[in-house]
Amino acid sequence: MVIVVLMLVSGSWLLFHPIPQNTATLRLWTFATVHCDAYKQAVPGFEAQHPGVTVDVELVHGDAITSRLQSAFWASLDVPDLVEVEISQAGAFFRGPVADVGFVDLTDWLKQSGYLDRIVKSRFSPYTSRGRVFGLPHDVHPVMLAYRRDLFERLGIDADKLQTWDDFVHEGRRVTKRGHRYMIQFSDVTSQNLEMLLFQRGGGYFDANGDLLMDNEITVETIKWYIPLVAGSHLIASDPGASDQAFTRAVEDGYILSFICPDWRSRLIERNVPQMAGKMALMPLPAFTRGGRRTSTWGGTMLGITKHCRNKELAWQLAQYLYFDRQQLAARYRETNILSPLKPAWDLPVLREPRPYWSDQPIGKLYAELAEQVPPQYVSPFTSLAKEKLGQVVSACASYYSSHGEEGFEAFVRVRLKQAADDVRRQMERNPF
Amino acid sequence: MTVRVVNSNRYHHWQTRYAPYVFLAPFALIFLTFWLDPLIKSFVLAFSITCGPNVRVFVGLNNFRFLLTDPDFHKAVWNTSVFAMASLFVQLSLSLALALLLNRRFLKGRNLFRLAFFTPNLVGMVFVGLLFSMVFAPLFGLVNQVLHALTNQPTDTNWLFNPKLVMPALVLAALWLYVGFNMIYFLAALQAVDRELYDAAQVDGANMFQQFLHVTLPGIRPVAVVIVVLSTIGSFQLFELAYLMLNNGTRNWPGPDNSGLTIVMYLYQNGFVTGDLGYASAVGWTLALIVMALSLLQIWLSGTWKREA
Numbered sequence: 001m002v003i004v005v006l007m008l009v010s011g012s013w014l015l016f017h018p019i020p021q022n023t024a025t026l027r028l029w030t031f032a033t034v035h036c037d038a039y040k041q042a043v044p045g046f047e048a049q050h051p052g053v054t055v056d057v058e059l060v061h062g063d064a065i066t067s068r069l070q071s072a073f074w075a076s077l078d079v080p081d082l083v084e085v086e087i088s089q090a091g092a093f094f095r096g097p098v099a100d101v102g103f104v105d106l107t108d109w110l111k112q113s114g115y116l117d118r119i120v121k122s123r124f125s126p127y128t129s130r131g132r133v134f135g136l137p138h139d140v141h142p143v144m145l146a147y148r149r150d151l152f153e154r155l156g157i158d159a160d161k162l163q164t165w166d167d168f169v170h171e172g173r174r175v176t177k178r179g180h181r182y183m184i185q186f187s188d189v190t191s192q193n194l195e196m197l198l199f200q201r202g203g204g205y206f207d208a209n210g211d212l213l214m215d216n217e218i219t220v221e222t223i224k225w226y227i228p229l230v231a232g233s234h235l236i237a238s239d240p241g242a243s244d245q246a247f248t249r250a251v252e253d254g255y256i257l258s259f260i261c262p263d264w265r266s267r268l269i270e271r272n273v274p275q276m277a278g279k280m281a282l283m284p285l286p287a288f289t290r291g292g293r294r295t296s297t298w299g300g301t302m303l304g305i306t307k308h309c310r311n312k313e314l315a316w317q318l319a320q321y322l323y324f325d326r327q328q329l330a331a332r333y334r335e336t337n338i339l340s341p342l343k344p345a346w347d348l349p350v351l352r353e354p355r356p357y358w359s360d361q362p363i364g365k366l367y368a369e370l371a372e373q374v375p376p377q378y379v380s381p382f383t384s385l386a387k388e389k390l391g392q393v394v395s396a397c398a399s400y401y402s403s404h405g406e407e408g409f410e411a412f413v414r415v416r417l418k419q420a421a422d423d424v425r426r427q428m429e430r431n432p433f
Numbered sequence: 434m435t436v437r438v439v440n441s442n443r444y445h446h447w448q449t450r451y452a453p454y455v456f457l458a459p460f461a462l463i464f465l466t467f468w469l470d471p472l473i474k475s476f477v478l479a480f481s482i483t484c485g486p487n488v489r490v491f492v493g494l495n496n497f498r499f500l501l502t503d504p505d506f507h508k509a510v511w512n513t514s515v516f517a518m519a520s521l522f523v524q525l526s527l528s529l530a531l532a533l534l535l536n537r538r539f540l541k542g543r544n545l546f547r548l549a550f551f552t553p554n555l556v557g558m559v560f561v562g563l564l565f566s567m568v569f570a571p572l573f574g575l576v577n578q579v580l581h582a583l584t585n586q587p588t589d590t591n592w593l594f595n596p597k598l599v600m601p602a603l604v605l606a607a608l609w610l611y612v613g614f615n616m617i618y619f620l621a622a623l624q625a626v627d628r629e630l631y632d633a634a635q636v637d638g639a640n641m642f643q644q645f646l647h648v649t650l651p652g653i654r655p656v657a658v659v660i661v662v663l664s665t666i667g668s669f670q671l672f673e674l675a676y677l678m679l680n681n682g683t684r685n686w687p688g689p690d691n692s693g694l695t696i697v698m699y700l701y702q703n704g705f706v707t708g709d710l711g712y713a714s715a716v717g718w719t720l721a722l723i724v725m726a727l728s729l730l731q732i733w734l735s736g737t738w739k740r741e742a
Contacts, residue, residue, distance in 0.1 A: 066705070071705075095484045096488045097484075097488065188594075189596075190686070190689075238589060240571045240572055241570065241591060241593075241594065246574075250572060253572070381707065381708070384702075388686075395690040396690055423504060426499075430495070431482070432490050433482075
């Protein structure tokens with residue numbers, strides 16, 4: 001009886017208090033809090049330029065955005081007009097015939113507006129499928145090395161002399177104290193750091209044609225070089241995990257002296273480890289060979305306009321406003337530290353401002369100087385699978401190296417890598433689209 | 434008078450005949466709308482490769498053939514089975530032991546203990562997943578801090594990043610969550626066992642272990658069968674706990690070397706990350722068959738059918 005009464009009361013209440021329908025002209029989903037905050041500040045300017053237009057910026061959790069968007073596409077329900085998709089998830093939306101991709105083909109608009117030439121070319125690669133561009137790149141995400149400047153100085157490490165990874169490893173072996181202090185944060189169970197190093201060396205998961213290259217010689221050589229840094233008796237790296245608490249503690253305690261730091265992460269560090277202000281600094285990545293590439297890339301976001309959007313022209317204008325308006329880019333950089341892929345924006349004065357947190361370095365300028373060197377990363381619907389498989393290879397190889405050392409290591413790497421690549425190829429071969 | 438009796442009989446007849454259907458109608462409606470239709474659709478999907486709802490290619494049994502040779506699926510089945518075995522043998526043994534302990538009449542504060550052991554279940558799996566990811570965290574996690582205090586070993590053991598430790602960590606978290614829950618079932622069953630049987634056993638000279646073996650166990654067998662079957666089904670559906678505990682910032686991470694990949698996690702990855710609903714449906718139907726077969730086996734082994742016959 002009580003349940004029936006409750007049902008009637010709650011049902012009646014819902015009947016007379018329906019959830020208000022979304023009346024915004026445009027709806028934008030993003031998964032990143034910093035993006036969301038920046039857009040919410042920018043949107044009133046766009047609305048003022050377009051009287052009568054309202055924009056609703058919604059923060060959708062990163063874990064949910066892919067599944068919610070897939071479901072929304074499939075059911076044709078609750079589909080936003082614009083969506084930001086994380087780079088590793090983007091490929092999943094480009095499966096099937098080009099005509100059935102849920103995003104608007106932006107290629108012609110990009111050509112007409114001239115953005116195709118003004119944006120770092122490599123940043124279109126993840127969002128291009130069969131020659132058509134479906135996403136606007138939000139960022140370049142050049143990578144630098146963040147380090148505890150105070151501890152480097154105390155331990156006698158001269159960051160300027162760390163030109164190559166060999167220099168870095170040499171110093172790392174000197175200062176690492178197992179269980180207490182490690183030169184760098186590198187993972188021995190995921191492919192997160194390894195893939196960034198692969199990109200730096202010109203490798204990766206897929207090539208521009210979507211062919212798998214994760215088991216090529218670059219990967220074999222990189223794994224052979226990487227694993228002794230995270231396993232065995234001469235390791236110099238440890239990974240306290242990606243959870244904010246453990247990572248914060250590790251930086252604060254000097255458990256890790258340095259870590260890979262793309263532009264977006266530099267802002268997170270400022271927010272999450274504020275007590276390290278003035279003690280941190282950034283340097284270009286050491287190169288694999290002297291004079292070689294001093295950066296790589298980690299992460300990325302695209303903005304897509306969905307085919308369900310009723311006013312695509314207006315959505316395109318909003319996309320340009322948020323991504324390419326100089327004033328907005330300056331404000332966005334202040335809010336997020338994220339460098340725009342639009343090359344003319346790299347001379348914004350805000351990028352040259354010294355940052356007290358980073359020992360007064362003008363970090364925007366530092367990232368911008370590396371941006372042209374950022375390697376391309378090609379994605380496919382199978383990128384997530386390839387990442388996971390490479391992570392398994394890292395884990396298995398680290399485990400092998402810990403117990404066997406160099407004996408039979410190269411053969412083991414080759415066998416595991418081939419197995420992993422074959423698993424991905426089998427999945428690719430089943431795909432009839 | 435006669436007419437009234439006839440009407441009353443007719444009403445009674447109608448009520449007796451149709452009342453069960455009226456009571457079953459809400460369930461049947463909901464089942465048909467929200468369960469049967471998706472079930473049929475997922476069955477059809479299991480024989481296709483899909484790309485969203487509009488593009489579908491019929492591939493016959495290919496999804497199931499692929500599944501049989503898919504190392505990731507094998508790993509998922511293995512991990513899930515290990516977890517299920519641990520649930521059955523460790524979790525249920527502990528639950529029964531606790532129930533026996535808390536069923537003692539003269540134990541002081543037994544209601545408080547019952548509440549304390551049951552409480553973890555009130556907070557739910559999401560909370561427990563997050564809590565245990567903190568408990569096992571390196572540097573500041575409780576487990577590492579305690580070990581450091583006891584043995585002075587470094588606090589940087591990353592339990593959830595070690596392929597050998599992932600499954601024990603998941604089992605431990607599940608123990609904390611479910612031991613108290615199953616204990617309640619066992620307690621209810623224990624309280625239903627006829628006290629006179631114990632008295633008779635004592636008169637016959639049976640010791641505590643013999644009483645447990647010949648009076649308690651047969652007395653709680655029907656409830657125990659239900660608990661075993663439900664625990665098995667629940668274990669094979671493991672998802673949230675592993676998903677949350679292993680979430681290291683990489684989405685849908687199945688743990689190092691797939692050590693925490695469960696069948697449902699694999700289904701989710703294929704259906705909602707890769708977008709291959711056909712293969713995900715094949716995984717789902719295979720899981721349903723595995724669970725059904727195991728449940729029937731358990732019921733058959735327990736002899737429930739024989740007794741009913």
